[in-house]
Amino acid sequence: MPRLNQETNSFKFTNQNDRKRLNGRQMGPLRINHERPERGSKVALIGWSVPSIEAIQQMEKPYIVVSHEDFRPYAEQHNIPFFAWDFGKPRHYQEVYERSGDLFAELVDLDVGHTIPIFEETVEWSGALNARLRNDPNVFDHSILFRDKAMMKRRAHIGGLKVGVFEEVENKEEVKRFFRRVNQSLLKNHSQEPDPIHFKALNKAGAAGHRMIFSEEDIESKLTDESFPGLVESHLHGMEISCEVFIHKGEIKFLNITEYVLLGYSSMVPPSAALEHYRPLIVEEVEKLIQAFDIQYGMIHPEFFITDQEEVYFGEVAYRIPGGHIFELIQKVYKFNPFGAHLLCCDPHTSQEELEKYVPKEAEADGHAGSFLVYPRKKTVSRVQIPPEMESHPSFDKHTLYKPTITKFQDINEGYGNHWGTVFLHGNDSEEISQLLTDYVDYDFYI
Amino acid sequence: MAVKMDTSKIEAFKQELETMESTYSFAKSMYQSNVLQAAAKLMDDEEGLSALYQLAERYEQAGIFQDSPWEDPSKLQPFLVKGSLQAGGLTTISEMLSELRMVAIAKGVYKREGISEGQAKSFLHEVMALNIDILFPEETEAARIEGKGKEKDRMERLFQFLEEKLSLASISGELVKEISGLIAQRPIMVNRIVKMVNHAEKLMEKEIEESDRKAIQTYVDAIRGRTKKSRNCDTKKYRNKIKNLKEDAIKTEAQSFAKTMRETGLVASNHVVLVRYINKQHPQLLAEALDLTNKGKANLEEHISFVQQLIKAGIHIPLKQSLYGLAKMLDRGVLSSSPVIPGLRRIFELDLHSETRKVLLNSINGNEGITANSILIAGVISVLGQPLGIGQGMNPTCQTARGISLWSLHAPGHLLDLIARAARDGDVDLTFEGQAIHSKDLREGLVDDLHDELDPVSLILVPHLDRIYSELVRRSKFRGDDVHKWVNPAFYGDWVQKGFCSVIDPMTGSVADYPGFVRLFYGTHHPDYNEGYELIYPNPVGIFITNAFGKLLGLHAVSIQRIAKDPEGKMRIYFYNPNNDSSQDWGQGIEPSVEGCNEIPGESSLPFHQFVSRLYAFHYNQYEQGDAYAVEDEIVQEVEKLAKESWGEQHTWVQL
Incomplete structure (x- = not known):
């Protein structure tokens, strides 16, 4: 067999060939046409x-x-x-x-x-x-992209957003390995207090499926075989906030920042001045997000962490109406109907005029609105009580608490579960609202 | 200075109302909490209620009750009002607005389809009668401390408003009806009756119907004791007074007390004082003091020394109702049943289990100087005297109450054995299919926390019997038929027939061969078809309990006591219902009566076919079956229709 005088399998040869293959190719995320075709009314x-x-x-x-x-x-x-x-x-x-x-x-x-x-x-x-x-x-x-948390984070990462280190996991062994590796990088493998990691379900809304892992024992006690597959992620330290971003033709039409005064219980719109201060940073991050996720139309509900170093980390993003009555709060202070705005933004056929008429451009908030979700705390309940000093407080707006139709309640042990009613507050002093939103976590509204 | 109403609150309410009026029918629920909240603010002052009353038509039409329990006023039930009023939150506000709407309808200012002025009026009357305690709030320290401030004030303000708009006269009628319905059944526990009478007494100062005033007076007299000498006399004073009376005067007192007791089943404290005195000084007057029947007199005469002992040990002021029990016990002649006297004597000196002692002593106020044995004897007297007056109280233990009633009627010796076992040994045992079951070894029954408003015998026995019953149920499961087929004969004893039939097919949970079920019941129980066999012992049957709209609420245990013709010649089923409710409405016009159809006090009754339509399972004697085929098709069809359109709606029906 004749031998060629050239080495075809040498490193240099392969590498140069591979580089040639890159030329002229469209790389990165596939851009989609988000326009609505002319069909169906x-x-x-x-x-x-x-x-x-x-x-x-x-x-x-x-x-x-x-x-x-x-x-x-x-x-x-x-x-x-x-x-x-x-x-x-x-x-x-x-x-x-x-x-x-x-x-x-x-x-x-x-x-x-x-x-x-x-x-x-x-x-x-x-x-x-x-x-x-x-x-x-x-x-x-x-x-x-808005459903599978691993796919979501990977896309954010590719798009240049700051995300924690994460991995998809199939079993407890993989969680253990991740826990060790993260702490190894942090030089905390020999520490008494390793950094926690987070375990999340791949596609559940809210806090359902979320477990914080502080130790290897936690992996055994907090996770079961039913928890998998899931996602593990390094801990992001900082303030957790959410946004509601109304987007049309790839542009931000309205951006609301919600302060989680007490995660799972209470939200406030607009946030306190200390948080509002980060608006420019957040807007910048949201714009990156829109780019990275190729979003043209709709309303997104991303969650960010703002670290002590004032860096914004991406947590996750949902393509739906947020929970916790956030839309009601927006409606209360910004005087437009976010439910309608959501629909308008989701529809590419909406005209600019229509949108501008509906959604205020530079909205001035009328005070601060807060919602407090009320969960039953006792196993059996038969009636409602509202703390009198709360009901007579000038910032008390209204509540939606009825006598429960079921008297025994089963703790579902997953996520925060469904709340049975909500207390709404409205006033000018964000600190006062925050206080009211935290004071009653241990109060038995249902007894 | 008159406080002018804050008109801004009305404006705020009207504004919310307008928003709600202008929205789509499906979106009403989104605005309800806003309107209710604005209404709540109005309820804080008196004029606010009138303002809301004037807007009643508007807020209902706007949709404040849409998709809520208050949507259809004709379906509201007066006895549920109190619960909603006390439920707090928006439930209370909705309930109050619903009442104001009813007033508007009752007054004719709001003409509404589906409910007439009269219906609205009688609804409100019943509501007021049932909540008379809110109408006349007690000014006690306890009431003040327990009161829930704002909500309680709102509630009282509402009832004042109702009183202004409606006459109290009609309420007194309702109240008298309620009380007389309870009294007719002669329950052992009379706390509820006494409470209602005390409330009713407050109506006496108002303008009410003469007949109601008289009825209330009778009840008050029965409780307070208004004989010539006892009027305005406390028990100590009365005791001293009667010491100086001559026998004639004592006799008059005795007759007077006996009369009110027999009329109402209620005992006055001074009656007890008198009987204890007579027992020592004039035992020959005992028959008068209890107004005994001839049979009662004979029983008393035969066992006079024992009865005297019984009075000394078991008739005391804190347990005064046992005096009525004693009278009824003597009338029944139970003492002549040979195991009864030794059985009672055993209880006099029974060495009580520490737990039993604690439970019994807790049932009275303490510091009364009465022993636990005395309390138990008083309880036994009541149970033996009023077998149909035994109630389950607030507990889901209808089966056990039914057992105590059955044994009191037909096996008093057995009952006394059970009481002694439970009270002394803290255990009750029974043999089921060759195996002994001990209550002390069992943990769970139907009730884990017994509600203690119960007679002393039930307090002691129910926890044991309840656990045994549950254990029997557990052991009889998965046998391919309803568990009661085995449980009832084992639990109640040989008085229960071995034949058993249930409407529910145990394998599929559906209703199979309903006509066959109905025919078998007629063929074994209806005198026209069962060859005239009489029902000898009560038959423990299961029934479907339905509400006033015929909706299934659950299963319940009652006993058929007897089957007989009523004064109109209609065949009726007379049954014992352990929940002692005065008036029940089971829907479709089926309303058990407790008096007026020849009921023995404590019995409820229904026309034969109506009862069958709620029947779920029964026992029968396999050797005493009549001609099921002879039952007319129309009867079977009528029963089936009633069943299908009530509880049957929640079951699958299978035609065989």
């Missing part, structure tokens, strides 16, 4: 939300609600255009895409041209439907 709201339905009806836009069969009688009684659909419990995202075919066919018949997700679990459904409406499967994948 209606918008479909995926998920049941009365304030959203009210908003779209007020705007007199053609719409239909897609939600569970259980809501059908109510919808029929009140003439709400409705299509019943059982979303079921798909085991993986691909199953959603496959199953969305039937729903898509139905919605096309109903003259739907665009869908908007209302809840965390409907984000991928809406993504799948919009993908079919636009004939572009990438639209579906794009929606998963």
Whole structure:
């Protein structure tokens, strides 16, 4: 066999060849066309939300609600255009895409041209439907960016946002290895108090599935085989805040900052001056986020950590209406309807004029509004009591506490669970509001 | 100085109302809390209530009650009002607004479909009668401290408003009806009756119907004792007074007390004083003091020395109701049943278990100078005298109450054995299919924290019996048929028939062959079809309890006592219901009566077919079956219709 006088498998050769292959290729995230094609007159709201339905009806836009069969009688009684659909419990995202075919066919018949997700679990459904409406499967994948926490963080990382170190894990052994490696990097493997890491469920809303791991024993005691697969992440130290960003044509139309006065319990809008001070930093980070995630339309609800060194770290981002009555707080102080703004921003067909009329440009907040979520604390409860000094406080706005219809309550042991009612506050002094929002955590509103 | 109402509060309310009025029907719930909150602020002053009352039509039409329990006023139940008023939060505010709406309807200022002025009025009357304690708040330190400030003030203000708008006369009628319904059943525990009578007494100063005034006076007299000599006399004073009376005067006193006691089943403290005195000084007057029947007199005469002992040990002021029990016990002639006297005597000197002693002594106020044995004897007297007056109180223990009642009627010796075992040994045992079951070895029953407003015998026995019953249920599970088939005969004893039939198919949980069930019951229980066999012992049956709208609330245990024709010649089922409720409405016009249809005090009754429509399981004698086929199809169909349209809505029906 003749031998060539050239070494084809030498390092230099391969390396140079590989570099040539890079030339002229489009690298980085695939940019998608987010425009809504000219088909179908209606918008479909995926998920049941009365304030959203009210908003779209007020705007007199053609719409239909897609939600569970259980809501059908109510919808029929009140003439709400409705299509019943059982979303079921798909085991993986691909199953959603496959199953969305039937729903898509139905919605096309109903003259739907665009869908908007209302809840965390409907984000991928809406993504799948919009993908079919636009004939572009990438639209579906794009929606998963807001659902799969590992994919989300990786994308943020690639996009240049600061994120903690993270890994996807399949079992306790992998959590242990991650815990050790992180602390090794921090030179804390021999420390009495290693840094904690966080374990999170891959795709649950809020704090559900979240565990803080302080030691290897914690891995055994706080996690079970059912916890997996999950995500582990190094600890980010600092203030946790959330934003509600209304985006249209890739531009921020309105950005609200929410202060978590007491995580899981109370929020305040706008935040105290100390936090508001970081607005420019936050805006900068949000713009990076919009770029990194290729967001053109919609409302995002990202969470950031602001460290002691005034650096902003990305926590996570959701593509849905935030919990904790944050929209109600925005409505209270900024005097526009965020439920409507959410729908307008989600629809590429919305005109600039329409948006500008609806969403204030430079909004001046009327005081501070706070919400306090009330959870039952006793195993059996039969009535409601409101602390009299709270009810008579000038900053007390209203509460929504009814006598519970069930008397025994089961602690679900996962996330903060559903709150049974809310206390709303409104006043000019953010410190006073913060105080009221923290004072009653241990108070028994339900007894 | 008259305080002018803050008009800004009304304006704020109207503004919220307008927002709600202008929104879509489906979005009302989003605005309800705003409107309610604004209403709550108005409720803080008197004029605020009138202002809300005037806006009642508007706020209801705006949707304040939409999709809430208050939406349909015709479906509201007066006895639930108090709970909602005390529930706090928006529940209380909604309830108050609902009452104001009712006033507007009752007064004719708000014409509303689905409910008439009269219906609204009678609803409010009943509400007021049931909440008379709010109408006349007690000015005690306790009430003041326990009061919940703002909410309590609002509630009292509402009832003052109701009193202004409606006549108290109609309330007294309601109240008298409630009391007479309870009294008719002659319960052993009368705390609730006494409380209501005390409230009713306050109405006497107001303008009310003469007949109500008279009725209330009778109840008050029965409790306070208004004989010639006892009027305005406390027990110590009365005791001294009667010492100087001649026998004739004593006799008049005795007759007077006996009369009110027999009329109401309520005992006055001074009656006890008198009977204890008579017992020592004039035992020949005992029959008068108790107004005994001939049978009672004979029983007394036969056992006079024992009865005297019994009075000394078991008839005391803090447990005065046992005096009525004694009278009824003698009338029943129970003492002539051979195991009863030795059984009672055993309790006199029983060495009580420390736990038993504690429970018994806790049931009275202390410092009364009465021993735990005396308390237990008083309890036994009541149970033997008023077998149908035994109640389950606030406990879910209908099965055990039913047992105590059955044994008191038919096996007093057995009952006394159980009481002695429980009180002395802290244990009750029973043999089930060859194996001994001891209550002391068992942990869980239906009730883990017994509500202690119970008669002394129930206080001692129920915890043991309840655990045994639950253990029997546990051991009989997964046998492919309803557990009661085995549990009831084992628990109650051989008085329960071995044949058993249930509407629910145990394997599928559905209703299978309902017509067959109905026919079998008619064929074994209805005199027209069962060849005339009489019911000899009470039959422990299971029933579906339904509310006034026929909706299923749950299962309940009662005993069929007897089956007989009522004064109108209609066949009725007379049954013992351990929950001693005065008036029950089971929906579809099915309302058990407690008096007026020949009921023995303590019995409830229903027309035969109505009772069957709520029946869930029963026992029968396999050797005494009549002609089930002969039951007319129309009857079976009528029962089936009642069943299907009430509790049956929550069950699957299978045709065989």
